[in-house]
Amino acid sequence: MLFDAPDFDAHEGVHWFADRATGLRAIIAVHSTHLGPAAGGCRFWDYASDGAALTDALRLSRGMSYKNAMAGLPLGGGKAVILKREHKDDALLEAFGSAIESLSGKYVTAEDVGMTDHDMTVIARKTRHVSGLPVSAAAAGGNPGPSTAEGVFLGIRAAIRHKLSRDNFNGVHVAIQGLGSVGMALAERLHAAGAKLTVADIHPDRTARAARDLGADVADIRAILATTADVLSPCALGAVLDEASIAALNVPIVAGAANNQLATPADGARVQARGILYAPDYVINAGGIINVAAEYLGAGDAASVTAAIAKIEPRLADIFATADADGRSTDVVADAMARTLIGR
Ligand code: NAD
Incomplete structure (x- = not known):
């Protein structure tokens, strides 16, 4: 299914995560780490099917490779999707943080649709491969x-x-x-x-x-x-x-x-x-x-x-x-x- 998916572009890695205890179901797609760690936000979304979630992750991660490269950044392209469930609680976000950590820095997350800067602080309890945290106005970062x-x-x-x-x-x-x-x-x-x-x-x-x-x-x-x-x-x-x-x-x-x-x-x-x-x-x-x-x-x-x-x-x-x-x-x-x- 994956290798034949229309949006599969020889992605370096497509990682599926499921956690029984918290109900986490997530996909992290790493399109390219050629220029650096694969950076791209995480989307929390009510997908019609697992296939729709995969398509989104594949398409958006490739887009991040292009975007980061054209921005002149030392970053590759990746994207995460969390399949929405009723509650986005701290336990679920921490489980997602552990999932990111298991990739040893290949993927760096940030906010996307359905995620807030507060969510990033919860994810950051489990991994340092996270950005988009609240910062003081004078520093780089914060609301983009x-x-x-x-x-x-x-x-x-x-x-x-x-x-x-x-x-x-x-x-x-x-x-x-x-x-x-x-x-x-x-x-x-x-x-x-x-x-x-x-x-x-x-x-x-x-x-x-x-x-x-x-x-x-x-x-x-x-x-x-x-x-x-x-x-x-x-x-x-x-x-x-x-x-x-x-x-x-x-x-x-x-x-x-x-x-x-x-x-x-x-x-x-x-x-x-x-x-x-x-x-x-x-x-x-x-x-x-x-x-x-x-x-x-x-x-x-x-x-x-x-x-x-x-x-x-x-x-x-x-x-x-x-x-x-x-x-x-x-x-x-x-x-x-x-x-x-x-x-x-
Ligand atoms: P936002 O949610 O703050 O603003 C979107 C605005 O569009 C809202 O005011 C909303 O009411 C309005 N809107 C929604 N549907 C509309 C419609 N049919 N007609 C007219 N207005 C409508 O989002 P944003 O952060 O300003 O981002 C805007 C767009 O730029 C999005 O597509 C986003 O993905 C993209 N983008 C944003 C950033 C960023 O730094 N925020 C970076 C890159 C790309």
Whole structure:
């Protein structure tokens, strides 16, 4: 079953854990340790089947290899999934910590969907291969949202320079889907830089705040993806770019934080065919992982994290130029660069 799974990519290891006493059922997928320990968050999720959990672990761990490599980090790619049960208690998290410890540092965990920074402190009772712990504001680490927003801001700047020959944001119109941890911080930066904003969120208090404090126009959540603007910045959900939404886009650039924006690999080519510049999600949204990695590796203060995030801008410029020169879509160019970096 595993070797034939569509998302199996000669992963270095796929580890299944079950603990009778606590009810833990988890999969840790180690895609690559070529550049360092396989780092990637843990997802606590109600999967329809064990197969669905495996698919998620395989796909997400490969994505982390690409993301960490393109972020210039000395880290490989891995991901854990815990099959949800009613209670996520300390005993279950400690059992998961022991599972991580049994891999002797090959895999390093952090938060993902369904996990909190408090959960990381419980896991840390059993293993030191954990990051994303609560930290003081001055240190590197902690909530990655603002760091991700900083990288997305710089990535959008690379995109408007490449596509619109613009060196600044004055009057550049950005439509943002989702004003959460990343989207709101991004909106604040763009507003401060002179951009015009259109925003949408399912929480009316967030859009109201953006309208009041940032002069943003508010769009309906069903209309935001088709807003006529210079840039669409998806900062809410994955899989927003599919055949129908791509056909309805009214922007020359898509550049946002959301993971897995392309619903299928074919959608990268669809965006390209429409002449729209797409900033590959795992390259532009790497600010958070750069911040988390600095914490885990103990390799840096806030200034060095800022310097590492700044490299997202030239990295994207390189991807855009290569894609233009080769006639390939930007997602394909980024994947190829990442695979070269991880020796595949
Ligand atoms: P968040 O949960 O803080 O914010 C998401 C926001 O999107 C919320 O305000 C939510 O109300 C809104 N939203 C949900 N559905 C929506 C819809 N249909 N239309 C409009 N708005 C909708 O999440 P976040 O941490 O800001 O992350 C945003 C995206 O970026 C996610 O896809 C996440 O995986 C990705 N990402 C986040 C980070 C990070 O550092 N937080 C890093 C990399 C990638």
